[in-house]
Structure formats: structure tokens, C-alpha cells
Amino acid sequence: TALPLAPPLSIRTHCPYCAYQCGMLVGDGSSDAPAGVQGDPHFPVNNGQLCIKGWTATTLLRHPERVTTPLVKHRGELRSASWDAALDDVADAIRRTKAEYGADAVGFFGSGALTNETAYLLGKFARVAVGTANIDYNGRYCMSSAAAGGNRAFGIDRGLPFPIDDLERADVILLVGANPADTLPPITQWFERQKKAGGRLAVIDPRKTATAKLADLFLQTTPGTDLTLANGLLYLAIEEGLVNEEYVAARTNGFDAVRRVALQYHPAHVERLTGVGEPTLRKLVRWLGTARSAMILSGRGAEQHTKGVDTVHAFINLALALGLPGKPSSGWGCLTGQGNGQGGREHGQKADQLPGYRLIEVEAHRQHIADVWGVEPDSLPRKGKSAFELLDACGPSGGIRSLFVMGSNVAVASPDLNRIDSRLSSLDHLTVCDSFLNDTTAHAHVVLPVYQWAEEEGTMTNLEGRVIRRRRVARPPTGVRGDLDVLRELAERLGHKDKFDFAAPADVFEEFRRATAGGTADYAGITYERIDREDGVFWPCPSEEHPGTPRLFTERFHHTDGRAKFFPVEHRAAGEEPDAGYPFFFTTGRYREHYNSGAQTRLVGVLAKAKPRPVLQIHPAAAGRHRIGAGSKVTLESRRGRAEFAADVTPEIRPDTLFAPFHWGGREAANRLVGGFLDPVSRMPEFKLAAVRIVGAAG
Ligand code: SF4
Numbered sequence: 001t002a003l004p005l006a007p008p009l010s011i012r013t014h015c016p017y018c019a020y021q022c023g024m025l026v027g028d029g030s031s032d033a034p035a036g037v038q039g040d041p042h043f044p045v046n047n048g049q050l051c052i053k054g055w056t057a058t059t060l061l062r063h064p065e066r067v068t069t070p071l072v073k074h075r076g077e078l079r080s081a082s083w084d085a086a087l088d089d090v091a092d093a094i095r096r097t098k099a100e101y102g103a104d105a106v107g108f109f110g111s112g113a114l115t116n117e118t119a120y121l122l123g124k125f126a127r128v129a130v131g132t133a134n135i136d137y138n139g140r141y142c143m144s145s146a147a148a149g150g151n152r153a154f155g156i157d158r159g160l161p162f163p164i165d166d167l168e169r170a171d172v173i174l175l176v177g178a179n180p181a182d183t184l185p186p187i188t189q190w191f192e193r194q195k196k197a198g199g200r201l202a203v204i205d206p207r208k209t210a211t212a213k214l215a216d217l218f219l220q221t222t223p224g225t226d227l228t229l230a231n232g233l234l235y236l237a238i239e240e241g242l243v244n245e246e247y248v249a250a251r252t253n254g255f256d257a258v259r260r261v262a263l264q265y266h267p268a269h270v271e272r273l274t275g276v277g278e279p280t281l282r283k284l285v286r287w288l289g290t291a292r293s294a295m296i297l298s299g300r301g302a303e304q305h306t307k308g309v310d311t312v313h314a315f316i317n318l319a320l321a322l323g324l325p326g327k328p329s330s331g332w333g334c335l336t337g338q339g340n341g342q343g344g345r346e347h348g349q350k351a352d353q354l355p356g357y358r359l360i361e362v363e364a365h366r367q368h369i370a371d372v373w374g375v376e377p378d379s380l381p382r383k384g385k386s387a388f389e390l391l392d393a394c395g396p397s398g399g400i401r402s403l404f405v406m407g408s409n410v411a412v413a414s415p416d417l418n419r420i421d422s423r424l425s426s427l428d429h430l431t432v433c434d435s436f437l438n439d440t441t442a443h444a445h446v447v448l449p450v451y452q453w454a455e456e457e458g459t460m461t462n463l464e465g466r467v468i469r470r471r472r473v474a475r476p477p478t479g480v481r482g483d484l485d486v487l488r489e490l491a492e493r494l495g496h497k498d499k500f501d502f503a504a505p506a507d508v509f510e511e512f513r514r515a516t517a518g519g520t521a522d523y524a525g526i527t528y529e530r531i532d533r534e535d536g537v538f539w540p541c542p543s544e545e546h547p548g549t550p551r552l553f554t555e556r557f558h559h560t561d562g563r564a565k566f567f568p569v570e571h572r573a574a575g576e577e578p579d580a581g582y583p584f585f586f587t588t589g590r591y592r593e594h595y596n597s598g599a600q601t602r603l604v605g606v607l608a609k610a611k612p613r614p615v616l617q618i619h620p621a622a623a624g625r626h627r628i629g630a631g632s633k634v635t636l637e638s639r640r641g642r643a644e645f646a647a648d649v650t651p652e653i654r655p656d657t658l659f660a661p662f663h664w665g666g667r668e669a670a671n672r673l674v675g676g677f678l679d680p681v682s683r684m685p686e687f688k689l690a691a692v693r694i695v696g697a698a699g
Helices: 083-101 116-130 144-154 164-169 185-196 226-239 245-251 255-262 267-274 278-290 308-321 363-373 387-392 417-425 483-493 505-516 528-534 605-610 620-625
Strands: 011-014 023-026 037-039 071-074 077-080 106-110 135-137 172-176 200-204 217-219 294-298 331-334 402-406 429-434 446-449 458-461 466-470 584-589 615-618 633-637 642-649 657-661 690-698
Touching: 011 466, 071 083, 083 106, 083 402, 083 429, 083 446, 083 483, 106 116, 106 387, 116 135, 116 458, 116 483, 116 505, 135 387, 144 308, 144 331, 164 185, 172 278, 185 200, 200 278, 217 278, 226 255, 226 267, 226 278, 226 308, 245 308, 255 308, 267 278, 278 294, 294 308, 308 331, 363 505, 387 417, 458 505, 466 528, 615 633, 620 642
Parallel strands: 106 135, 106 402, 172 200, 172 294, 200 217, 294 331, 402 429, 429 446, 584 657, 615 642
Antiparallel strands: 011 023, 023 037, 071 077, 071 446, 458 466, 584 690, 615 657, 633 642, 633 690
């Protein structure tokens, strides 16, 4: 659906939403706020295509509900205040908290929506200007399991180890727990080309999604059993002689232990757990094992589990055994979610990381960053709390007394929302930097109104690891400031002006390049000019003479010995499984029309009209037992809370499973049902599996 355009559209930038980061042409710099956009036909990722969210992205620039003045809580109400008063309030709260409870009592929560420059500066601000260990971001809820699996297996974490156009040359693509036809719609052009060239698409999902409907083979699994399915595929690969023994010997370590584990996953055992029979498993593994090129791509459906990292390992094990990673148009990758989900996790917003994907507990890494920042390595905090643990520690009992949130609606996006609501409301002080009021600002003491995507300069890193430029194409409304201005002003108030005195994002980027130099995510050779000239530059890119690295692993993996690592992984139960009291699996996902917590897209008329409410998918057999018809109002309950949805009775979901989207808050918040069970390695919450019961149905 195209909105009216405001020609001429000539400035090249990128969509504010997902990690596909579609190229857009927006305005010509002459209007305050362009009314429309056009897909950039020359950006090689989307080739001119946009989804409905991209087409309508400019709607929010001059939206009547936009916050255009700082707000400070006074007698329980948020009231307009001057920037000086609001920033003084925030700085006072940080100072007071540090003095009374220590620096670690100040928490920071960042976002995968922030530019690389802002993500970098927020991490530096937390560690240098405040000195707290407690900074994490909403990407912990998104990419952390894939990141941990990729790092451990390959020695590097980049969503896709190849450019997106490799998809069209893959003989077989297997998607696991990913629904990109709804979440990254322009990607389907590559599936279409791939299929036209004779390729095959297979999809693993508990729901028959829009993507599953495109598939040549659909495996409708029991929620939480992807790991088992992957081990079962490896069992059959071994049995059918499909293991690439030469590749395994030359390029990997640790297969023997994985082989021993996989041989316990007999197809009958796998069918009992996953619901997928041997003929289908055998067909899929033959496709993967005999293709000239094959890729396995995972999404949040496979990763957002307490065994998310192990599930990623199970599919990487399969890919390695078949000799895929490093071969043309082959290997394992993950489809990153948030706009800067990739860059956001590389540059120091994560509790355990410093810029350039350096590790905060490694002395040499601390030394490098301390040198760039002009501080002593010992002054840098150690590893802090992960996202959910940080929020769960808010309030007097957990020790986080003051929280600073930048670009994240944590009161919708987090699991166990009743608990998180009570934690947020027990903070001494909460600051939220955002463009609109939302469920999180409802708890805030200060709201700072900041630029939107089209009003700021900076860089983003898309799902391919391609670093691209976000351009300023609109004048921000009066009263609104940039994220970088906010951090600079606060640093000055806290006595650290010298380390945050950047005039423009380009200046931050220059320091950021030095900070990343020599790290895994090395941006040292990337400049704004190169990005413009080359349609983005792929990291690692260690020097300006280096061409960038569109394809990883062609010669070696990134462990010191150059080899990839197998990890033996076993099936285990989820944080909670359905039982007599809570008999249904509950799982969540996205609508094409909405993005993450919906704080932005629910304000866009076209999108809100298309998807005004969250709808619960329920199988006809389950609906019949509970006298539920299409449109019935259904109340679900888990051990943590309740949520209400209108029903969609459909055979596209398994009879034992219920599905709802997570874009809404309040009584319609799917995440009120979800528990705070965490993966032991990535600290990813188990968003994709909870046990629920139906406690009410009307209409
Ligand atoms: Fe492209 Fe994602 Fe934006 Fe849609 S939301 S236009 S797929 S970047």
C-alpha cells in the first residue's frame, strides 16, 4: 500500500524498523517532514521493495501524540518542564543514587533501535560517566541465543555470514522458527528467485505461517522441540552416509562427541517429542545433505527458549556435519530482528561486552578500550546484570534504584509483565528517552523527547553485517533533542564533559572506529564516505584499504586454530511444560503490520486499522471443547497472570498450542503470560513457550 509521495524523493536512507533495513528514498531535504517514502531501487537488499510498515514510516514524524517537551513527574503527574530542569533532575537522581547506594544501583537499558553511535556512547556513558556495571539492552530479548551459539561455534557472531543475495543461489533453504514473509516481507523476493531456479524451501514452525505456506516442505513441530528435531536430522545424516567426513576432519573440532549424542536420537524417539515422522525427516535431511548449496536460517521461534543456545548449536552441528558453512550460498545464519540488532550488540550496550565485540572480563580488551576512553582499565566496571535480571532487580530489594531507558518499551517487551510492572513502579527514579508516551513512560519520573530516525545522522548494521548510513531528512520538531545531545548534557552535569564533547555523530563514529579496531566486529576501515560510495560496507573491515567481508568462513573460522567447534547438546524440558492445570502450550510472534512493542506502529492509522487488536489463534478441536467461536473474547491464564484476546479459530495452529502476537500492553499483553525463565548461557527469556489455560470465553 503506497501513501502519497512528496516528490522529489532523493535522499537515500533506511527504514526505522527491522533488521532488513530496507533502502528508502525520502524527501529532498527541503521540507520539514517528508510525507512519504519510496523504496530505493538501487539498494541491493530490498531492490525497491518495502513492507507496509516502511511505506508508512514518515507518519510518526509529525504525529499529534509526539512528545515535544521534556516531562517531569510532579505530585504523581508528568508535567512539561524545560530541558535544563529535566536534565538536572536526571543528573541529580544519578548522583543521589550513587552517593546512597553505589554506582551499580544505577541501571541503563538500551535498544537495538539505536544507531551504532548512540549504542556506543550509551555504553561509554554508563561505564565512564556513571561507573555502573548494570547496562543491558532489549537485544538480549532478541538475538542473544543466536549470538552466543555463533560465537562459541565459529568464534564470531554475525547474523548472516553471507550477503542476502546468496539466498537465490541456495539449492535448499531451511527456516527454523522464522516467519520472514511477515517479519521481513521484501526477503520473499529472494525465495521467489531461488524457487524459480529450482531451489527448495523447508520451514519448521508450530504454526502454518505465511512463510510456511510458501514452503515445499513444512514440519509442524511441538513447541520447544527444535533441538530434538536437529539431533534427529543428524542421526539420519549419519545413518545415510551424508556426513562430509573430509570437511569435518579438515575444518572442525569435536564431532565425535556430537556423533555419540546424535545417535541416541532415533526417528521414533524424535517423532514422539517433535510430532514429525521419519519419512519427513529423511526427506529433509536428503535435501540438505545432497544439495550443492544449502543454508539453515534460524529465527526467534527457535532461539527464545531456555535451551535457545543449545538449539542454535544443534542446527550448527548439523550444518557443520554436512560441510555447509563457508561453502558458496551455504551454512547457518540467523535472521536478526531489530533495526540495529546486529550493531546494537557489538558496541558495548551488553552487560558483558565492550565496543568491537570485546569482552568486559578480558584484561587485554579492557586495556584497549580504557586507552581509547582515556581512563584506567581498573576503573571500568565488570560484567553486570542481563536485561531481565536488571529489570527484575529494580526497587529496594533488588538494588537497582534508578533506571535510564533509551528507546525501549520494556513494560510491553519483557516477560512476566506483572512482575516487571511492580519492579518499575518501585524505582526511586526512572528516566525514559522516547518520542511517544507508552507503557514504560507510565512509570517514569522524567521523559526526554528525542529525535526519530529521519531526524538524525548515524550508522546502522543490518542483518548481513552491512554497515549503512541513516540520514537526516527531516527537521526535528521544536523542543526535541538527539540521543547524543542528551548524553553529552548529562555527562557535563556529572563532571565528564571532556569525554563526551562530540559536536556531531560523525565525531562519535571516529572514536568508535578506534574503539572497535582489532576487535571481532572491526569497523576501523569504515567511513561515512565509503558507506555512501559502496552501498554499505561489511565488517570486519580493519583498514580503509580493506574491501570489507561480505562472506565469512570461506578459508577459516574465527577461533585461533581456524576451526569451527561442535557442541554436543541434548533435549531438555522447557522452564515450564503444559500439565493438567495449564494444558496448552502458549507461543508468541509478530504481525506484518506491527513492530516489537507496537509503541510506534499502533499509532499509525493504516497499521492500526489493519490490525487493531491481538487475535488468539486456536485450533478448531480446542475451540470446540471450550465453546469458542470466531471473535469470542478469550481470557488466558498462566501461573503469572492473565491476558485477553479475540479468537481466530484456525487449523493452522496445532491442537495443543495457542498463539498470540506480543505487540500490545495492558490486558492484551501476551508477555503477561510468559515467564522469566532464562537460558543459562545467553540469559534469553523463554518468550516462545509458556503453559496456559483458558479461564473465560464469551461471545
Ligand atoms: Fe523493510 Fe523491515 Fe522496514 Fe519492512 S519494516 S520496510 S521489511 S526494513
